[in-house]
Amino acid sequence: MSTHETIDWTGQVLEVRIEGPAHGGEFVARHDGRVIFCRGGLTGERVEVRVDDDPGRGFCRGTVQTVIEASDGRVEPTCPAAAAGGGCCDWSHIAPATARDLAGRVLAEQAGRIGRFEPPHGTVAVDVPAGDDTRSGWRTVARWFTDDDARPGVRRLRSREIVSQPCSQPDPRVLDAVLGAGVGRRREVLGVLGDDGTVHVAHRAADTDVRRGRGRASGRAAATRARARTAAGRRWELALGGPMVERRVGSRRWLVPVDAFWQAHRSAASHYSDLVGAAVADAPGVSTDPVVWDLYGGAGVFGAAARDAFAGAHITVVESAQGSLTAATETLGADAGIHTVRSRVETFLESGPTGTTQSTEDGARPVSGAADIVILDPPRGGAGIPVMQVLASATRSRIIHVGCDPASLARDVGVLVSAGWQLRDLRGVAAFPGTHHVEGVAVLDAPGRT
Structure with missing residues (x-):
């Protein structure tokens, strides 16, 4: 194909074989040496796809019009809005177990391609949040x-x-x-x-x-x-x-502003809390009173999970959104071992840890420039390379990264792996059933920790 040749397949209907999932929810097919990112397909299927967008380069995008040979994983779509062209439930035509397997493949592929590391078990299992396998009505x-x-x-x-x-x-x-x-x-x-039914x-x-x-x-x-x-x-x-929404995880109750972040899936907050709590409790070589940073901490759900894992832990919840941080302070503030800080994570790492104090029952304890355990749940863009580089040297035992996006999670974890950190576990969470969106939880230990 000449580099000067003008290509525009827009409007054409092409017969192709679907190869596999791509990050972003589409599926990859090829025709005449070009990649077609197909919406509405499924691995192994032979389909007719209509090209919707052709930028004239080595790829174009299209929508499946006819399924000639269907995959065993194809089911009747469950979402009327998606069937009418809405950008919501792009995988509602895929059986849940098949979708989780495909999402695990995407997590593993992004780990290798972007993070330059392999998952500990080769493949990545994707969990159903707290065993709640509903396909509809899960979003609160x-x-x-x-x-x-x-x-x-x-x-x-x-x-x-x-x-x-x-x-x-x-x-x-x-x-x-x-x-x-x-x-x-x-x-x-x-x-x-709200969790009270309001x-x-x-x-x-x-x-x-x-x-x-x-x-x-x-x-x-x-x-x-x-x-x-x-x-x-x-x-x-x-x-x-009202302006405040009641939320519950375990025995704790939060009141968060109506527009503040909270997990959309009705069972996701409890699921993540359990995962993080178990990873904190299992951190290698820590004392009974570890220093824990809950970064991008929101309302402090993970800080609370760390407290349940270590009754003597000294926990700092770092969050920039005032509404979420107020909810954390009001719910956890009576616990003398939990300190809340309103700050961007970058600013906290530059100046916050060193020289600050936390109140404890025995008085004020200085916080060093390092933590034993770090939990981070950044937004979809991830924490970024500079933040991960600081954490690689400022964390003594374990880092638990909850990632909203496979690509940014792979990049962030790759920084730690390249610095000698050991990836102990990588798993996915199907927190958005019927869609391609999958979240990941990575657990890493500092070099030399067992």
């Missing part, structure tokens, strides 16, 4: 957008257009409340189901910034920057329920 936090007729819906894939057919993810109580709230046209709507509905002006970056990665980055620029000027207005 969801967002919608209202169209010109004030009907709530999800956005069409790679578009601002609203699809009004219902998504299968939200708990029906949340959707019913949103439908009855009457928030008006061109609004962004937030629905939250439904909260808030709304604000929809983001109308339609600027796009070039390419998928830059497009996501541009969208993130646009949301950050406009969020402060688009305050939430309550339509139903």
